[in-house]
Amino acid sequence: MFKKIFLITIILTISLLSSISNNMIYSFATSNKNLISNIYSLNSGQYLWVNNPTILQRAVNALSNDYYNYKRKDFNQNKITQLLYNLDNGTLDEYNKAKLDILITDAYIKLLKFIRIGDVDWSLVKAKMQSLKSTHDIRAVWEFTPKGMPSASTIYKFIKSGRVIALLNQSVGLQNRYKPYIDALAYYRKIPEFRKVPYGKTIRYGQRDRRIYQIKKRLMILGDFPRRGSMSNYYGKDLAYAIRRFRKRLNLRYGDYIDNKLLAYINLPKSYYIKKIIVNLDKTKLYPYSFEPTYIEVNVPEFKMRLYQNGVEIFSSDAIVGRLDRPTPIFSDKLEYVVVNPTWTIPENLVKRDLIPALKNNPNILQIAHIKAYQGGKEVKPDLNKLFAIQNSSKHVPYQFVQEAGADNALGRVKFMFPNKYSVYLHDTPEKGLFNHRYRYNSSGCMRINDPKGLYSVLQPYLSTNKDIDTIIATGKTTRINLKRKIPVHIVYFTLEFENGAPKFLYDAYMYDKIIEESTQGNIKNYFEVPAVRLKEVRR
Secondary structure (H helix, E strand, O other): OHHHHHHHHHHHHHHOEEOOHHHHHHOOOOOOHHHHHHHHOOOOEEEOOOOHHHHHHHHHHHHHHOOOOOOOOOOOOHHHHHHHHHHOOOOOOOHHHHHHHHHHHHHHHHHHHHHOOOOOHHHHHHHHHHHHHHOOOHHHOOOOOOOOOOOHHHHHHHHOOOOOHHHHHHHHHHHHHHHHHHHHHHHHHHOOOOOOOOOOEEOOOEEEEHHHHHHHHHHHEEEOOOOOOOOOEEEOHHHHHHHHHHEEEEEEEEOOOHHHHHHHHOOOOOHHHHHHHHHHHHHHOOOEEEOOOOOOEEEEEHHHHEEEOOOEEEEEEEEEEOOOOOOOOOOOOEEEEEEEOOOOEOHHHHHHHHHHHHHOOOOOHHOOOOOOEEEEOEEEEEOOOHHHHHOOOOOOOEEEEEEEEOOOOOOOOOEOOOOOOOOEEOOOOOOOHHOOOOEEEEEOOOEEEOOOHHHHHHHHHEEOOOOOOHHHHHHHOOOEEEEEEEEEEEEEEEEEEEOEEEEEEOOOOOOOHHHOOOOOOOOOOOOOOOOHHHHHHOOO
């Protein structure tokens, strides 16, 4: 009997020594105490890591892996390393084993939180965007809901089953973007610091200049100049190719001359690229691991729309997006129907902003643009004085203005509808010349596409009619065509894209990158100031 009691006492003593109490957990300086406590409670207070070297090593390695911790944050790696050294030497007592176990749990939660949510104050981002309405009369909209954290039971199940990396991996946002961004970040971190190329006279093809060697070397590091190209001070074909490629990647004016304006871009420090990559990585956190198998994506800074089917791009078109003072809203919805030969009901805000000033300038504009006014469902002749009086007021416009279908309709010959509270959609345009611009911020929020007939054609299997678009256009009738099933539409704002493997760094015209950067831990600014030079850059 005595021996049994003695053995039970020893077992209980060992169990208590190897258990983790709430008192110990709550003595740690961490904001994750409750979550940690709940996880250990599910494990009956026993160690999660120190008795399982395999999953311990996986978790510890992940803490310093740039794929997950791309900002190289301190998650107590040094303290953990010191305690691990003693654990390996067999000199770690039970108290410090418990301390190590809690430290790793806390670090793993912090890493998971960084991957899912990041260190951006997303509520501050929203507040700054909303403030643009009162400060600059800009209605900036980005619909997002930051991810939450998994429950204690979910985290516990992944740890106990040894799938600690799987949980991190499935918490990544938009993996198809995230992985290339991480690869690009690794590349730009490795390249040497740049030495500035001196400014001077414009260099043209066929000329010699002692700055050319330095320009070639810099463009070679950036991936534009071929590694086997001639490194002489002569401007030949290899450099001309590299200059055109560099200009295209940064959406600069086409040409192969090297002026001081181009040198200003060539001289951008590597910190510029690193910062750009990181802010785009931060934005991936607002999205799931991947979008649906079939979806439409419009990337506003790239002026590009794409249709994906089973995750593969099957169609793309250049796009025109919202003006800087009328930005295209960033949100997701579903394409429901297509309208061929659409009429255009002018939104009330555009009546006040655009139509009334146009009527003041030319009272015949309604007839010229084939716009009719309606009141109570009946066509009327509008009282212009009455209309002018409410231009700058909060009063509702007493008329509904509708532009007739036709070649000159503002929506062109077809619109692709995903009904939403912002009254924006994809559509054709009669102003095809705008697609020749490098910066295509010309709409009032809608997205005009360069090849609407091509989009209609690839959508044909989803449409409730087999008629081709030209046949329907020829009728002149406004025709609605429903989709057999809705297709998700994602309007996004990424200023880093890739073309044939080469990174394209895009201009942050809406200033959303800057707002995010200034709402990030360690760089918080409570108020946002609109840069004075942004409009100047877009006009180049």
